[in-house]
Amino acid sequence: MSEENKKSVWTPPEQYQQVESTIPGVDVFAPIPKTAVPDSPKKYACPNCGATTAYDVAAGGVACEYCGYIAPVHTVHVGRTAEEFEFTLDTISQSERGWGDKRQVLHCESCGAELSIPFGALTSTCPYCASNHVNVTISLNEELRPRFLIPFKIDAAQSKQLVINWLGKGWYHPDDLAANTVVGRLTGIYLPFWTFDTEVDALWRAEVGYEHTVRHYNPSQKRWETRTKIVWRWQNGDIQLSIDDFLVTGSSPRRISLRILKEISNFVMNGLVAYEPDYLAGWQAQVYETTLTEAWEVGKSAIREQAKKACYQDIPTNHIRNFSMSADFRDESWRYVLLPVYMAAYRSGDEAYQVMVNGQTGAVAGQKPVAWWKIWLAIGAMLAPGVLLGLIGLPLLLLGGSGVILLAMGFILFVLGGIFSFLLYRKAEQSEAK
Amino acid sequence: MTPTATTPVFDENQALWTENHQAAGCLQCGRVYLVQSDQIGQICPLCRKARLEPQPVRMRAAEPERILPFRIDKNELTTIYSNAVSRIWIKPVDFTPESLLRNTIPLFWPLWLVDSDIEGHWQMEAGFDYQVESSQEFYNGGQWRSRKQVEGRVHWEPRLGKIQTHVDNVSAQALEEYQNRVQMTGLYPLQQSRPYSPGLENQALLEVPDFPPEDAWPLAQPAVDQAVGEICVEAARAQHSRNFSIKADYSNLNWTQFLLPLYATHYTDDEGQPQILIINGVTGALKGPLLASSKRGSRIAGIVGGVAGGLLALALIGLLLTMVFPPASIIAGILGVLGLLTGIGALFPLVQPGQWNRNQTGPRIAKGPRF
Numbered sequence: 001m002s003e004e005n006k007k008s009v010w011t012p013p014e015q016y017q018q019v020e021s022t023i024p025g026v027d028v029f030a031p032i033p034k035t036a037v038p039d040s041p042k043k044y045a046c047p048n049c050g051a052t053t054a055y056d057v058a059a060g061g062v063a064c065e066y067c068g069y070i071a072p073v074h075t076v077h078v079g080r081t082a083e084e085f086e087f088t089l090d091t092i093s094q095s096e097r098g099w100g101d102k103r104q105v106l107h108c109e110s111c112g113a114e115l116s117i118p119f120g121a122l123t124s125t126c127p128y129c130a131s132n133h134v135n136v137t138i139s140l141n142e143e144l145r146p147r148f149l150i151p152f153k154i155d156a157a158q159s160k161q162l163v164i165n166w167l168g169k170g171w172y173h174p175d176d177l178a179a180n181t182v183v184g185r186l187t188g189i190y191l192p193f194w195t196f197d198t199e200v201d202a203l204w205r206a207e208v209g210y211e212h213t214v215r216h217y218n219p220s221q222k223r224w225e226t227r228t229k230i231v232w233r234w235q236n237g238d239i240q241l242s243i244d245d246f247l248v249t250g251s252s253p254r255r256i257s258l259r260i261l262k263e264i265s266n267f268v269m270n271g272l273v274a275y276e277p278d279y280l281a282g283w284q285a286q287v288y289e290t291t292l293t294e295a296w297e298v299g300k301s302a303i304r305e306q307a308k309k310a311c312y313q314d315i316p317t318n319h320i321r322n323f324s325m326s327a328d329f330r331d332e333s334w335r336y337v338l339l340p341v342y343m344a345a346y347r348s349g350d351e352a353y354q355v356m357v358n359g360q361t362g363a364v365a366g367q368k369p370v371a372w373w374k375i376w377l378a379i380g381a382m383l384a385p386g387v388l389l390g391l392i393g394l395p396l397l398l399l400g401g402s403g404v405i406l407l408a409m410g411f412i413l414f415v416l417g418g419i420f421s422f423l424l425y426r427k428a429e430q431s432e433a434k
Numbered sequence: 435m436t437p438t439a440t441t442p443v444f445d446e447n448q449a450l451w452t453e454n455h456q457a458a459g460c461l462q463c464g465r466v467y468l469v470q471s472d473q474i475g476q477i478c479p480l481c482r483k484a485r486l487e488p489q490p491v492r493m494r495a496a497e498p499e500r501i502l503p504f505r506i507d508k509n510e511l512t513t514i515y516s517n518a519v520s521r522i523w524i525k526p527v528d529f530t531p532e533s534l535l536r537n538t539i540p541l542f543w544p545l546w547l548v549d550s551d552i553e554g555h556w557q558m559e560a561g562f563d564y565q566v567e568s569s570q571e572f573y574n575g576g577q578w579r580s581r582k583q584v585e586g587r588v589h590w591e592p593r594l595g596k597i598q599t600h601v602d603n604v605s606a607q608a609l610e611e612y613q614n615r616v617q618m619t620g621l622y623p624l625q626q627s628r629p630y631s632p633g634l635e636n637q638a639l640l641e642v643p644d645f646p647p648e649d650a651w652p653l654a655q656p657a658v659d660q661a662v663g664e665i666c667v668e669a670a671r672a673q674h675s676r677n678f679s680i681k682a683d684y685s686n687l688n689w690t691q692f693l694l695p696l697y698a699t700h701y702t703d704d705e706g707q708p709q710i711l712i713i714n715g716v717t718g719a720l721k722g723p724l725l726a727s728s729k730r731g732s733r734i735a736g737i738v739g740g741v742a743g744g745l746l747a748l749a750l751i752g753l754l755l756t757m758v759f760p761p762a763s764i765i766a767g768i769l770g771v772l773g774l775l776t777g778i779g780a781l782f783p784l785v786q787p788g789q790w791n792r793n794q795t796g797p798r799i800a801k802g803p804r805f
Contacts, residue, residue: 022671026666030593
């Protein structure tokens with residue numbers, strides 16, 4: 001070694017750490033990973049008075065409701081630029097292992113209690129000392145831990161008002177629904193979602209029918225007539241589809257109504273921030289139960305239907321047969337995010353109903369009781385004109401009068417009334433469905 | 435550090451690693467070979483302009499470390515020559531497979547193999563292979579069918595570190611005309627080489643390096659660095675690297691030779707000049723000017739032109755005969771057309787060799803260090 005080099009011993013730059021080398025005599029240094037160790041459980045207590053603290057939507061920080069202490073949350077706004085991950089075989093295999101189904105035990109540092117953490121919970125509140133804990137379930141895989149979330153923008157009081165307003169809408173519900181319903185405690189919960197991006201290159205092939213007007217001579221009528229003839233031609237084409245932030249829930253349908261959840265899933269992904277445990281303090285949060293591959297299958301099925309629809313739109317006529325297509329997915333990527341939802345149950349009569357509020361946009365959806373007498377009355381009103389005309393028309397027909405016209409009109413009105421009645425019934429039924 | 439020891443000079447009386455060889459040079463091109471005593475006086479295989487004479491030579495006494503044996507035998511050479519000869523329509527008289535085979539001289543040409551200790555620090559972007567899953571969906575007959583596809587990608591990350599290692603047998607230029615020689619021979623499958631032992635060269639001449647290690651080192655160092663880079667890639671468990679750089683001290687350099695086989699042959703062109711052809715002794719790739727003979731072309735053109743002239747003369751006579759025998763005009767016409775066509779055809783052998791030779795722009799053997 002030269003004298004100059006001997007004097008200055010080489011040292012690796014900061015932010016680098018030594019990693020394993022497979023060859024003796026060669027030292028290898030690599031950048032220190034951004035998160036080398038998983039997030040450890042974190043307890044929230046007020047540094048002033050020792051009381052439990054929680055994230056306060058209005059204050060935008062972790063607040064103590066006793067002494068007024070507020071600690072701002074370190075917010076890193078990432079929006080739609082939040083990091084996305086590829087479908088590497090490693091990630092897919094790790095995702096398929098899921099979180100396991102063991103209940104964990106957490107030692108509460110405040111009171112010493114041993115807390116049993118239910119499956120999938122990211123947060124916990126000690127039932128003995130009410131202290132809030134975050135990161136109680138930890139993913140050992142860096143990519144599969146929550147990396148981004150949308151914080152709650154609507155607080156519990158606002159969401160309750162939104163629910164009451166929503167209850168007051170609609171004519172076929174009990175009149176006193178909004179006034180008399182006691183909306184239970186709205187539980188703010190961060191639910192797991194997968195977002196998917198992909199480019200789709202689709203090729204379609206089909207027989208496409210073009211209408212042609214043909215003039216021909218009708219010998220029986222002894223005149224020229226026109227008729228429309230469809231000429232079929234094989235055609236093909238291609239479309240490109242760009243999918244950005246396609247949302248699929250990571251919650252299990254066993255625990256949550258996916259129908260209701262879908263109705264409130266109008267999240268604005270520009271609101272994404274980097275995951276920070278402070279946002280979860282005092283709130284519930286769940287890890288995913290639907291694995292990445294399961295969610296992607298759901299997403300892919302929906303996306304390929306979108307592609308099929310786009311292919312149909314690409315075809316210049318409505319006459320299509322023997323349609324086939326292929327859809328190549330490329331540059332697929334995913335994100336695992338936590339999104340804010342309020343969930344509540346309310347009672348109306350003897351039944352309990354579920355309602356959800358989007359914690360970011362305030363969209364409300366849920367089950368709503370139906371005043372069935374209103375439905376039956378409406379159905380009766382819709383069928384009545386047809387029945388009435390039929391009742392008038394039938395005797396007139398028997399008497400040899402002009403009852404045929406009234407009978408025909410009655411039949412048409414009855415059929416129309418039947419269709420509208422069926423639709424109304426279905427809508428009412430869905431309103432109560434889980 | 436670079437090699438500082440000067441290369442010793444051996445004269446024709448000194449023994450080398452083998453007692454059977456002695457140094458002999460070509461006074462015309464300046465190339466030097468180690469030859470067996472009965473090969474003194476034979477024509478220089480790479481210039482074919484002078485005979486080899488004993489002479490002192492500046493070279494290292496150590497025997498070569500590795501050798502790549504000949505894989506092309508005489509039968510294969512005949513086929514190679516036949517293929518080359520068949521490509522030329524009007525060839526020089528001497529350009530035949532038999533003549534080329536008769537003129538063939540096997541020889542080994544040298545590369546340096548350098549060993550070095552290395553101590554320093556390095557950095558690179560290390561590439562790690564990974565696989566991603568992609569989907570293809572097919573819709574037909576109202577049913578969807580899925581197919582998964584796995585695609586390989588490379589993930590790049592910075593890596594750096596220290597190194598204290600030793601590299602062996604990094605090949606480096608040992609001839610001034612190295613670039614030209616590589617052009618002439620093409621690439622060799624170096625992995626097929628074996629350790630050298632005396633006698634493996636058989637009757638082949640051994641070309642002596644004319645590019646000493648002192649000069650070769652600056653050109654060899656990038657190859658040594660590349661070898662170190664490969665070590666670092668392996669150490670980092672990576673599969674690829676880019677932007678590799680190293681700051682290191684190189685010590686204990688050891689230079690040995692690596693012998694590569696080639697056949698040299700020649701034919702004589704129109705001007706009586708020897709045209710050298712080089713054949714890779716392993717792959718059989720032949721390089722060198724494949725010239726057509728303009729002189730023979732002209733001769734053929736003259737003969738064909740003469741025939742054309744004769745036909746035209748007969749046509750003229752036939753034309754004169756029409757005055758006394760009118761049907762002769764038909765024969766005269768036919769002879770005239772034939773004469774014209776033959777005359778036009780005579781231009782082809784006149785022009786074609788020149789055109790062919792103009793397209794012979796491939797590499798030619800260098801003239802030698804003397805030039």
